[in-house]
Amino acid sequence: MQNKLLYNGEGKYMQNDPFPPSEFDEWAETYDRSVSIDQFPFWGYESLLDRIVALAEAKPGLSVLDLGTGTGNLALRFAALGCNLWCTDFSAPMLEKAHQKLPGAYCVLHDLRGEWPAELNRTFDRIVSAFVFHHFELNEKVRILLSLLPRLAPGGLIVLGDIAFCNQAALEQAKVKTGDEWEEEFYWLADESLFALGQVGLTAHYEQISRCAGVFILASIQK
Numbered sequence: 560m561q562n563k564l565l566y567n568g569e570g571k572y573m574q575n576d577p578f579p580p581s582e583f584d585e586w587a588e589t590y591d592r593s594v595s596i597d598q599f600p601f602w603g604y605e606s607l608l609d610r611i612v613a614l615a616e617a618k619p620g621l622s623v624l625d626l627g628t629g630t631g632n633l634a635l636r637f638a639a640l641g642c643n644l645w646c647t648d649f650s651a652p653m654l655e656k657a658h659q660k661l662p663g664a665y666c667v668l669h670d671l672r673g674e675w676p677a678e679l680n681r682t683f684d685r686i687v688s689a690f691v692f693h694h695f696e697l698n699e700k701v702r703i704l705l706s707l708l709p710r711l712a713p714g715g716l717i718v719l720g721d722i723a724f725c726n727q728a729a730l731e732q733a734k735v736k737t738g739d740e741w742e743e744e745f746y747w748l749a750d751e752s753l754f755a756l757g758q759v760g761l762t763a764h765y766e767q768i769s770r771c772a773g774v775f776i777l778a779s780i781q782k
């Protein structure tokens with residue numbers, strides 16, 4: 560059988576990278592346990608993944624690209640509904656875990672901040688992601704989202720779930736409730752993010768799913 564675990568050889572990482580792959584490598588072993596504990600930042604983890612699948616209108620035969628797939632929990636839901644999966648992550652141990660759960664998926668080692676890998680030179684009906692983009696500052700989020708548009712098939716959708724709040728006030732409330740468990744990362748604020756996306760001509764919709772997570776939906780420009 561063709562080996563579908565692909566390494567694209569992109570081994571160069573940024574200097575002073577606040578989120579290098581090594582941050583995630585060790586976590587691969589215990590990640591599924593982390594998400595099963597109903598605490599920040601994974602309050603409502605399962606509901607968020609379910610909502611991404613519902614908003615993506617998953618159905619058999621769709622080509623789905625899952626960015627930052629981790630151990631493959633989101634991709635697995637799409638695969639169970641008959642979709643064809645491509646999964647990326649920049650942590651090799653995470654990607655290995657995903658590959659074990661999804662032997663039929665193409666798994667590509669790739670840093671989302673880097674050049675697009677040749678292995679993914681095609682379009683996808685759906686581009687999805689969960690709990691990944693909060694590692695990027697807002698301008699980087701917008702840059703990456705813009706770069707994904709040519710990868711979307713006509714009529715396609717981008718559906719991103721992540722740690723997100725309606726606005727700064729909602730974030731502050733969650734921070735107080737979370738207490739010592741809170742970590743400072745680049746969490747989405749829906750109001751400023753929708754504005755920033757609008758500034759570059761992207762129309763997105765936002766839905767709050769739990770007290771610390773929400774989903775952004777962007778449609779392909781081509782019908």
Ligand SMILES: C[S@@+](CC[C@H](N)C(=O)[O-])C[C@H]1O[C@@H](n2cnc3c(N)ncnc32)[C@H](O)[C@@H]1O
Pocket residue numbers: 578580583594626627628629630631632633647648649650653669670671672688689690691694
């Ligand atoms: C919190 S986990 C989320 C995993 C999975 N999507 C889920 O919902 O369970 C974040 C994942 O994003 C990956 N990641 C973080 N930054 C990345 C980047 N710049 N490029 C590719 N993957 C990245 C990590 O390796 C990790 O597997």
